[in-house]
């Protein structure tokens with residue numbers, strides 16, 4: 001449809017979509033999108049926004065978000081409009097909506113919207129970044145033994161295609177004893193003149209260790225100052241388990257690429273994620289999947305590539321589950337309403353309580369560092385004589401949902417979040433105590 005024709009027919013549906021019916025929680029309501037009226041730090045009110053069952057204590061909500069009401073309402077609004085008139089609804093929004101989403105994401109992240117690409121998951125972002133990097137045979141990528149499967153495999157596939165070599169290092173042996181000095185020492189020792197990329201993970205879902213990304217970035221930056229332009233090291237971070245917890249502006253974290261899903265701690269719609277890159281990082285990347293942004297207009301001959309924001313150009317195109325993607329701003333707005341400092345304080349407090357409780361139990365070995373400096377929202381541990389899988393099963397039978405780490409060495413894992421309270425943590429600790 002011609003753009004003008006389409007705009008002419010649009011007035012009615014815009015007005016209609018501002019107030020949308022919702023059947024979330026089984027109640028028919030009319031809700032103004034984006035207004036949950038939640039007060040900063042009101043954790044009980046926050047919990048009430050989630051349809052999450054109360055039959056269980058949920059200590060694994062980071063795995064995949066339950067949609068809070070403002071997100072669910074926005075999804076419902078978009079779904080309804082798409083089902084009613086997909087072509088018009090898409091035509092009206094597609095030119096501006098990704099930019100609007102990135103603007104809200106940028107407000108939360110403390111970075112420019114133009115540098116954000118939208119993805120469907122952490123895995124898609126990692127694959128996109130590592131597939132798009134310009135690498136030659138003989139170039140080296142340094143990664144760690146602590147990274148997730150998705151980083152490992154994205155790099156392995158890339159190495160197969162380019163002839164680049166992957167080197168792996170351990171940044172610590174005993175996670176509970178990790179130190180910033182030792183991490184920096186090991187990282188520096190493993191970087192060679194051929195290292196072009198350093199891939200790391202902010203918070204390890206294998207151990208709960210939170211890496212000192214800023215200090216690592218400063219070390220890499222100092223090394224880069226002594227290197228020629230074609231020998232620079234790019235620092236790429238899988239940030240998914242710090243994102244939505246740590247009170248951190250992403251552009252000040254110091255890495256060049258920051259990759260995360262938004263369907264875990266951020267509470268965004270399932271099937272959403274993003275990549276932030278600084279200008280230097282994007283300049284060294286090539287798109288992998290053609291974007292359906294203004295780059296399409298470049299292909300048509302109506303624009304030049306420099307007129308397209310780089311993040312939009314790098315966002316994988318094709319049609320998506322738009323009702324989910326377009327509802328993402330509501331999750332960032334919710335976090336901003338709660339206050340980033342409050343969110344960090346609350347999650348750290350509940351994790352501290354969990355670790356202090358576990359540390360007192362002689363039959364428990366705690367692997368996650370005790371302090372918040374080098375840990376965040378994940379607590380990994382072992383119970384003497386009980387396998388992690390059996391700990392998870394027994395706790396489930398007691399009404400507590402937790403996880404075991406999906407790595408070759410597996411631990412039992414709690415993830416105390418904004419959806420928990422102090423009493424729930426005490427109850428979970430009491431059940432672990434009962435395993436003695």
Ligand SMILES: Cc1ncc(COP(=O)(O)O)c(C=O)c1O
Nearest residue numbers: 121122123148150205238240261
């Ligand atoms: C460190 C880390 N990176 C990536 C992923 C994959 O995330 P996604 O499901 O968003 O692709 C996970 C899974 O939880 C993870 O723990």
